[in-house]
Structure formats: structure tokens, C-alpha cells
Amino acid sequence: MDCSTLIVFILFLLFTPKLKAQQSYAGNSVMDCDNTDDAGPSPAFLYTCNGQKQSCKSFLIFKSQPPYDSLSAISNLTSSDPSELARINIISDNTLLLPQGKEVIVPVVCSCSGQYYEAKTSFTIPSIYDTYFTIANSTYQGLSTCNAMMSHNNYSALSLEPGLKLQVPLRCACPTRNQTLNGTKFLLTYLVSWDDSVSKISERFNVNAKSVLNANGFTEDDPTLFPFTTILIPLSVEPSSSQTRIHYPPPLMSPTVSPIHGKRRSKKVYIWIGIGVLVIVLCLIIFAVLFYHQKKGSEKKTGGKSKLDLQEELYVSIAKVDAGLKLYKYEELESATEDFSNKHWLGGSVYRGFLCGKVLVAIKKMRKDASEEVKLLQKINHFNLISLLGACEHCKDFYLVYEFMENGSLRDWLSCPQVLGWNHRVQIALDIANGLHYLHNFTSPAYVHKDIKSSNVLLNKDLRAKIANFSLARSAEKETYGFSSLKFAQVSKGYMAPEYIEYGLVTPAIDVYAFGVVMLELVTGKEAVFTEDGVEVLLSEAIFSVMEGGNGEVEPVGLIDPNLNLEHLMEFAVRLIKLSLACLAEEPEDRPRMPQVLSSVLKIQLDAKRKMQNFYVKY
Numbered sequence: 066m067d068c069s070t071l072i073v074f075i076l077f078l079l080f081t082p083k084l085k086a087q088q089s090y091a092g093n094s095v096m097d098c099d100n101t102d103d104a105g106p107s108p109a110f111l112y113t114c115n116g117q118k119q120s121c122k123s124f125l126i127f128k129s130q131p132p133y134d135s136l137s138a139i140s141n142l143t144s145s146d147p148s149e150l151a152r153i154n155i156i157s158d159n160t161l162l163l164p165q166g167k168e169v170i171v172p173v174v175c176s177c178s179g180q181y182y183e184a185k186t187s188f189t190i191p192s193i194y195d196t197y198f199t200i201a202n203s204t205y206q207g208l209s210t211c212n213a214m215m216s217h218n219n220y221s222a223l224s225l226e227p228g229l230k231l232q233v234p235l236r237c238a239c240p241t242r243n244q245t246l247n248g249t250k251f252l253l254t255y256l257v258s259w260d261d262s263v264s265k266i267s268e269r270f271n272v273n274a275k276s277v278l279n280a281n282g283f284t285e286d287d288p289t290l291f292p293f294t295t296i297l298i299p300l301s302v303e304p305s306s307s308q309t310r311i312h313y314p315p316p317l318m319s320p321t322v323s324p325i326h327g328k329r330r331s332k333k334v335y336i337w338i339g340i341g342v343l344v345i346v347l348c349l350i351i352f353a354v355l356f357y358h359q360k361k362g363s364e365k366k367t368g369g370k371s372k373l374d375l376q377e378e379l380y381v382s383i384a385k386v387d388a389g390l391k392l393y394k395y396e397e398l399e400s401a402t403e404d405f406s407n408k409h410w411l412g413g414s415v416y417r418g419f420l421c422g423k424v425l426v427a428i429k430k431m432r433k434d435a436s437e438e439v440k441l442l443q444k445i446n447h448f449n450l451i452s453l454l455g456a457c458e459h460c461k462d463f464y465l466v467y468e469f470m471e472n473g474s475l476r477d478w479l480s481c482p483q484v485l486g487w488n489h490r491v492q493i494a495l496d497i498a499n500g501l502h503y504l505h506n507f508t509s510p511a512y513v514h515k516d517i518k519s520s521n522v523l524l525n526k527d528l529r530a531k532i533a534n535f536s537l538a539r540s541a542e543k544e545t546y547g548f549s550s551l552k553f554a555q556v557s558k559g560y561m562a563p564e565y566i567e568y569g570l571v572t573p574a575i576d577v578y579a580f581g582v583v584m585l586e587l588v589t590g591k592e593a594v595f596t597e598d599g600v601e602v603l604l605s606e607a608i609f610s611v612m613e614g615g616n617g618e619v620e621p622v623g624l625i626d627p628n629l630n631l632e633h634l635m636e637f638a639v640r641l642i643k644l645s646l647a648c649l650a651e652e653p654e655d656r657p658r659m660p661q662v663l664s665s666v667l668k669i670q671l672d673a674k675r676k677m678q679n680f681y682v683k684y
Contacts, residue, residue, distance in 0.1 A: 090288070092294060097109065109210060110212045112182045117239065120177065125253070127206060150170075153305075166313055175252075183213075196211075197214045208256065208295065238252045252299060252300070253297065258292055263288060277298060280298070397457075398457055414431065431465065474521070500531065505573040505658070516579075522583065559593030559605070562575040581644075584648070588624070588625060634673050640669050
């Protein structure tokens with residue numbers, strides 16, 4: 066190669082646009098506040114500075130929500146130009162209240178700061194319940210991250226107080242040289258919703274789906290998008306208000322009950338619900354009988370379906386759930402568990418297995434159709450909910466393959482001599498609350514677990530908790546009430562909410578109730594139902610009796626697990642007990658919802674850490 070050819074080749078390498086993706090999709094890593102970027106830029110922080118310009122005009126999508134439900138309020142929150150905000154959204158009155166869930170296009174100046182792009186704004190903490198996580202993911206709806214906020218502020222997570230002003234970097238980016246050559250002038254930071262896909266988003270914003278895939282580093286044509294994360298949309302023109310939509314909140318799941326004084330139940334409402342249910346059940350029974358006889362007659366004519374055909378249908382029902390779900394052969398699971406030998410048995414119908422001889426998994430055998438559980442687990446992706454890795458159908462039995470949890474169940478740990486300390490117990494409560502918060506509020510439709518108990522909470526090698534066993538989980542939209550002896554037989558005693566026992570009422574409030582019992586188990590070390598002097602006692606009733614008797618404040622020591630050394634933290638254990646009792650309110654509408662519970666547990670954890678830090682500094 067002569068000198069001139071070499072020079073041309075070098076210039077070609079220098080000036081040819083990079084074909085790399087604009088950014089890597091962060092996925093749910095933005096929900097973890099413990100990420101670092103020591104090894105280089107991380108998508109769990111912000112978008113990386115790899116564009117052609119150091120600064121550019123960019124756009125964000127923000128969904129109207131109280132108190133940020135007017136252009137003036139959104140402008141103040143995002144430090145965006147109010148006149149530009151009004152112009153692009155075609156709204157003349159900045160004080161006009163927008164519908165809840167209305168998408169608003171927010172124009173911002175996006176600049177490279179260090180290794181990340183950001184649109185700068187600030188936020189004054191309004192309450193004691195605000196944290197880096199809640200500000201990034203609730204107030205700013207995922208347009209910032211707790212990792213990025215912590216790196217931009219000198220306040221530790223434990224020192225946030227009302228009135229403090231925080232710097233908030235918002236997720237934005239500028240086009241790369243390659244995108245600019247392809248006609249991209251702006252990048253829109255789009256907040257993903259439940260029913261979104263790359264094809265739907267591309268069609269809505271009139272852009273090529275391939276450009277969206279490239280902009281976010283996707284390697285497959287139909288990648289999984291997680292709600293409350295962001296992706297970048299390359300645009301050749303400014304986004305238009307006609308491309309936005311309103312995300313209507315789901316209808317309330319719990320029945321409307323008139324408030325009454327004291328603890329008397331709203332009997333009339335429940336009686337009418339019961340009558341309605343009985344009528345429906347009778348109709349269903351009549352229909353089932355007629356259908357059964359009709360089917361039997363049909364089978365006599367056709368000879369019925371063979372056992373092989375039925376198995377094939379079951380297999381297909383799982384396969385249709387998600388194309389990406391790993392479908393194992395029975396022989397693989399048989400080999401992984403040494404033919405489901407006793408030495409691999411973990412308890413119940415769950416076995417430990419080594420797939421390919423090295424991947425440790427938990428394999429659960431089920432004698433009923435597991436397609437509903439598979440559908441739910443394939444829709445969710447959260448650190449505090451157990452991950453489904455694959456499934457298998459064999460001889461009408463279903464086998465679900467889960468991630469392996471090294472430390473077993475919370476119930477086992479509370480029963481064993483190796484004691485869980487205070488910090489671990491509060492973190493476990495926080496993990497469970499996070500998982501339920503996601504299940505109740507970030508799935509569409511909302512789901513109810515229906516079987517929250519300490520044996521269905523599993524602990525990984527770091528003693529972090531994940532909710533397991535979704536066999537009873539149901540959509541709150543699909544099932545709000547109904548009687549079934551099978552339901553009651555399957556749900557453990559001591560955890561069932563009163564309205565579920567008496568009327569079969571299924572709402573997220575029954576999970577809140579059961580979580581209250583689990584928190585009592587964490588604080589006391591006792592089981593939900595224990596024996597005292599030969600008499601079976603409900604833990605919740607025993608705690609209510611002590612607290613209502615006035616002993617909860619004066620002599621709380623008798624309530625606390627004696628294995629815990631809480632000399633300096635007794636006040637926080639009492640606060641956790643009081644929160645538990647609030648979750649155990651007799652009327653479902655009197656219980657706090659999971660966002661409130663989550664904030665309260667987080668506040669207890671932070672206050673306890675702050676007190677111990679001050680104690681160690683003092684002494």
C-alpha cells in the first residue's frame with residue numbers, strides 16, 4: 066500500500082460515521098440505586114455523550130399527574146421554557162389543569178456534562194417521605210435515575226430532609242453523526258408504558274422502527290420493553306401534540322363502601338355482593354352441566370380427543386405465552402434432578418437442579434395448568450419478584466424452572482438458630498413492599514398475589530427477598546369477588562384478610578393485610594399462627610391485644626424477637642409494629658396502599674440508620 070492510499074484509508078476511518086448504536090437500553094437496571102459507573106458510563110445513570118454535538122435541543126415525554134398537572138407546574142419541575150412548552154403542546158393557558166395521564170412534550174436543552182448528557186433542573190424536597198428513588202421514579206417518572214441524582218448531590222441517602230434543594234439531571238441525548246446524516250434532527254426521550262412496543266411507538270411518531278432499534282442498541286426486532294423506563298426516538302422534525310395520548314388510570318378495584326364509625330362492617334353492601342355472586346354461580350353451574358352433557362354427546366360422535374392431543378394442547382398453551390420462554394424437555398429436568406431424587410428435594414413439590422450440569426435452578430412440579438402463572442411471570446420483571454426461566458409439560462404435569470434462591474424461605478430463616486439481624490429484617494420488609502408495589506401499580510392490569518406469607522418469600526445469597534409462588538395470583542380487573550372453597554383451602558391461615566374469608570373479596574388490600582402479618586413475623590420472630598399454653602393463637606390478634614391494652618408503648622420488649630439486640634432501635638421496631646397494625650385494619654379501605662407502606666418502611670429504615678450513625682459518631 067503506497068503512502069497516498071494509506072492516507073486516504075486513515076481519513077476514511079476518521080471521518081466515516083460510527084455505526085454503533087446511540088445508546089444501550091437500560092432496562093430495569095435504572096430501578097437499582099446501587100449501580101456504579103467506575104468501569105465506564107452505565108445506562109443505569111444517564112445517556113452517554115457520544116453524539117455529534119456537545120449541546121442540542123431535545124424533547125422529553127412527561128405524563129400529567131397531580132400536583133404536576135398544568136404547563137406552569139411541569140415547566141417549573143423540568144426547568145423548561147414555559148412559552149415553548151405551551152407552543153409545542155398547543156395550550157394557551159399555562160394554569161389549565163390537564164387530564165391525569167396526559168402526555169406532555171417537554172422541550173429542553175440537552176448538554177454533555179462529564180461522560181453523560183443531561184437536561185439540568187432542580188427539585189426542593191417537599192416531605193420526609195421523599196428519597197432519591199421516589200423522586201427519580203415517581204416524581205420524574207423515570208426521566209432521571211437515583212444513581213445519577215446521588216452523583217450530582219452532596220447529600221447522602223440518609224440525610225435527605227424537607228426543604229433541601231437537589232440537582233436533578235434528566236435523561237436526554239443528542240444525535241450521533243450517523244443519525245444526523247440519516248436525517249435525524251432531534252432525539253425524544255420517551256417514557257415506556259405497559260402496552261408499548263417498538264413497532265407501536267415507531268408508528269405513532271412516524272419513524273422507521275429500525276432507527277428506533279439502532280438508537281437504543283436493540284439486536285432483535287421485537288425487544289421486551291419495561292414500563293417506567295425510557296427509550297430514545299430519532300425524529301427528523303419536532304414532535305407534535307397530535308402524537309401524544311392520554312393514559313387513563315385503571316378503574317378502582319375495591320367496591321364503594323360508605324364510611325361508618327368504629328369497626329362495624331358494611332354488611333348490606335357485602336350481602337348484596339354475596340347474593341349477586343350466588344346468582345352468578347348458580348347460572349355457571351347450570352351452564353356447566355349443559356355444556357358437559359353436550360360435550361359428552363359430541364365426544365361419542367367423534368370418538369373424543371386422544372391423550373396425546375390433549376398433551377399437545379397444553380404444551381401449545383405454554384408455548385403461546387411468550388416466544389422467548391425456554392421450553393425444556395422432560396429428560397433435561399430429569400437429568401438435572403437425578404430423576405427428582407430425594408437429595409434434590411427442597412420441600413413441597415420443588416427440587417434443586419443443575420441444568421447442563423452447572424446452572425443451579427429450582428424446578429417446581431404442578432399438577433394443574435400453569436399457563437396463567439406463566440403468563441403473569443412473563444409480563445413482570447422486577448428484582449423483588451422471582452424470575453421464571455422456563456417451563457415443561459409432561460404427562461399432564463407442568464414443570465416451572467425458576468432462578469435458584471440460595472437461602473430458602475423467610476419462614477425457615479426466622480425459625481432457625483442463625484438469626485437475621487435488624488438491618489436484614491427491615492431490608493426484607495422493604496423488598497417485599499417493593500415487589501407488591503410493582504405488582505399492584507406497575508402491571509396492567511393490576512395483579513393481586515393472594516398468597517403472601519413468609520414461606521412464599523425467598524432469600525438469595527445476599528439475604529435479599531423475592532416474592533414467589535404466583536399460582537393463586539389473579540388480575541384485580543378479572544376477579545374482584547367470588548366464593549370458592551378451593552381458594553380458602555389453598556390460602557394459609559393467619560394471613561387471610563377478613564373480607565376474603567367472609568365474602569371472597571379480592572383486591573390489592575388483601576395483599577396489604579397479609580404483608581402486615583409478615584412484618585409482625587419479622588419483628589416478633591413468631592409464626593402467623595403459633596401455640597401458647599397448648600392454645601392456637603393468631604399472631605395478629607395477640608399483637609392487637611397488647612397494643613390496644615396500652616402496653617405497646619410502655620413495655621414493647623415483650624413483643625420483640627428476643628434474638629434481636631435492639632437496645633438503641635426499640636422505637637423503630639415499635640413503629641414497624643404500628644405500621645403492621647395499620648395494614649391489618651378490619652375494613653379494606655382503612656388500610657394504607659402499597660405506595661404508602663413502601664414509603665413508611667423506607668423512612669423507618671433510613672431513620673434507624675441515621676440514629677445508629679449518630680450513635681457511633683458520638684461514642
